[in-house]
Amino acid sequence: MRLFRAVGRIVKGTWWLLVGIVTTTKHLLRHAITVQYPKERFEQWPRFRGRVAMVAGDDGGHKCVACAQCIPVCPAACITLERHREEGVKGFIVDAYVIDLGLCIYCGLCVEACKFDALAMIPEYEMSVYDKAELVYDIPKLLSRQLEPEFKR
Ligand code: SF4
Ligand code: SF4
Incomplete structure (x- = not known):
């Protein structure tokens, strides 16, 4: 009886050992x-949304007209706009437009809200920095990019 039990255990143990080997091999x-990141990278989908960026106009400058439509829709309250009016000039003059990407949740609502196509979600996602102050993007940083979006709103 003991012998049968011992043989049964050996057979069962061998079976589960083989199952383990097959599973590991598979x-x-x-x-x-x-x-193997960062040596290799996945190709991003055309609609992939990395960070928010400003879109350059024909003159190379930004397209923002300081309407402030993007400010109230931002759930993270990470957009700062400074603007003023000048006599004889229609609309506002942009003094500063800043997005704190350290607070941004990359929802894209600001891009949706901007009627002037001044903002876009671009496929850049590698923004790690040692100092979080570097995540505060002003106009030149928001205009700069390595990658252009394939898909636009
Ligand atoms: S909604 Fe567009 S144009 Fe208006 S302030 Fe924001 S970025 Fe500028
Ligand atoms: S992507 Fe979302 S969280 Fe980021 S700045 Fe735009 S509205 Fe705010």
Whole structure:
């Protein structure tokens, strides 16, 4: 009786050992779903939304007209706009337009709200910095980019 029990345990143990080996081998031979970042990078989808950026106008400057429509829609309250009026000039003059990307939640609502297509979500997502003050993007930083979006609103 004891012998049967011992043989049964050996057979059962060997079976589960084989199941483990087969499972491990299957995973070893499977196509990897990760990439060796940062040496390799996934290709982004055309609608991928990285960070928010300002869109350059024909003159190379920004297209913002300081209407402030993007300010109240921002759930993170991370947009700062400074503007003034000048006599004889229609509309506002932009003094400063700043987005704190450290607070931004990348929702894209500001882009949706901007009737002047002055903002866009661009496919840049590598923005790690040691000093969070560097995440405060002013106009030149918001205009600069490495990647242009393939898909526009
Ligand atoms: S909604 Fe557009 S144009 Fe108006 S302040 Fe914001 S970025 Fe500028
Ligand atoms: S993407 Fe969202 S959180 Fe970021 S600045 Fe625009 S509205 Fe605010």
